[in-house]
Amino acid sequence: MEVFDNQFSQAPHSEQGLQVTRNMRLNWLTTSKWAIFFSVLGFIYVALMFIVSFALMPMLQTIMSMSGQDAMARLIDSAGVWIMLLFLLAVAVIFLISLFHLRFASNIQRAMQYDSQQAFESAWRNLRNYFRINGIFTIVSIVLYIIGTIAAGSILSGMGMGTDF
Amino acid sequence: MEDMNQPLDSGIGSNVPEQRLQFTESVRADLIETSKWAMFFAVLLFIVLGFIAFGAFFAMVSGPSGFFVGVVLLGLYGVLLFFPAWYYYKFASLTRQGVDFENNQILDEGFAYLRRFYNFVGTLVIVLLSFYLLILVFGLFTAGNLFGNF
Numbered sequence: 066m067e068v069f070d071n072q073f074s075q076a077p078h079s080e081q082g083l084q085v086t087r088n089m090r091l092n093w094l095t096t097s098k099w100a101i102f103f104s105v106l107g108f109i110y111v112a113l114m115f116i117v118s119f120a121l122m123p124m125l126q127t128i129m130s131m132s133g134q135d136a137m138a139r140l141i142d143s144a145g146v147w148i149m150l151l152f153l154l155a156v157a158v159i160f161l162i163s164l165f166h167l168r169f170a171s172n173i174q175r176a177m178q179y180d181s182q183q184a185f186e187s188a189w190r191n192l193r194n195y196f197r198i199n200g201i202f203t204i205v206s207i208v209l210y211i212i213g214t215i216a217a218g219s220i221l222s223g224m225g226m227g228t229d230f
Numbered sequence: 231m232e233d234m235n236q237p238l239d240s241g242i243g244s245n246v247p248e249q250r251l252q253f254t255e256s257v258r259a260d261l262i263e264t265s266k267w268a269m270f271f272a273v274l275l276f277i278v279l280g281f282i283a284f285g286a287f288f289a290m291v292s293g294p295s296g297f298f299v300g301v302v303l304l305g306l307y308g309v310l311l312f313f314p315a316w317y318y319y320k321f322a323s324l325t326r327q328g329v330d331f332e333n334n335q336i337l338d339e340g341f342a343y344l345r346r347f348y349n350f351v352g353t354l355v356i357v358l359l360s361f362y363l364l365i366l367v368f369g370l371f372t373a374g375n376l377f378g379n380f
Contacts, residue, residue, distance in 0.1 A: 075254040077337065081336060082332025082333070082334070083253040083258075083328070083329070083332050083334055084253070084334060085250075085251040085252075085253070086334060086338060088338050088341075088342070089338055090347040092338075092341040092342050092344065093305050093341065093345075095345045095349065096341075096344055096345050096348050096349065098374070099348035099349065099351075099352040100348065101356075102350075102352060103352070139332070177251075178252060178253060180250035181253060182250070182252060182254075185251045185252075185310055186257055186260075189256075189257045189261060189264070190256070190260050192260070192264055193260040193261075193263050193267075194262045196263070196264045196267035196268065197263070197267060199267070199271075200267045200271070201357070203274065210235065222235055
């Protein structure tokens, strides 16, 4: 009896309220199937972008040289490595996002199949990481987009002022 | 030893709470943070929707052809963006409430909205990919015909 009493007394009081129901399991099953689908799409996208990233800079440089825009070609020649690194960083982040998504899906399925509390906790940790990295990536993208727009605007206005005499 | 009698209960009843998987403190904390990020995405989508509505309004007042463009813009993007935003918003708010008030029914609804979000976006992605594939096949077919004539 003592063992049973200990078992119940050790359970946190908050766990009495929230419990896993069959409805939740059905919802999680559908969600996890879609999550696997999205993560596979993400991995395919990452593979394609990885190949493209190595071909992109030489291609752009050739196009700029051939069309006579030597200034742009020189700019790509000097800053090309950094642009490619930024591109590869974005690809790495998308890979991580897909990985967290896949781990959420596989862990929640394993948790439901084997009633594994460890897999259950890992699943929600991975979903949290997925949302977190996605959110940070979105915020950084928006900030970079705004900075890029302002920079492009100032460069264009500078060029306009240069020719305006 | 304590786990030995647990599988006997599995699958009994449709809505009977199951004891094996527990919403521990770490799961709750993860769910709360997930719901906060989901709310962030929902708000972001609603802001984008607002910009589109703004653009569509200006297109509508610019003239008869602009009116048509505005209606198409608002109709298409409105439907495509509103539902994911709404599902994210409901998932975020219901999950938060469910965890905070320890209400199983509300939490259940929250997860249902997450499923609906995935259903909607997944179907949309499949439709869009099929559309792109169709365009690609059509383009290749047309290009093949053009080169075949020469």
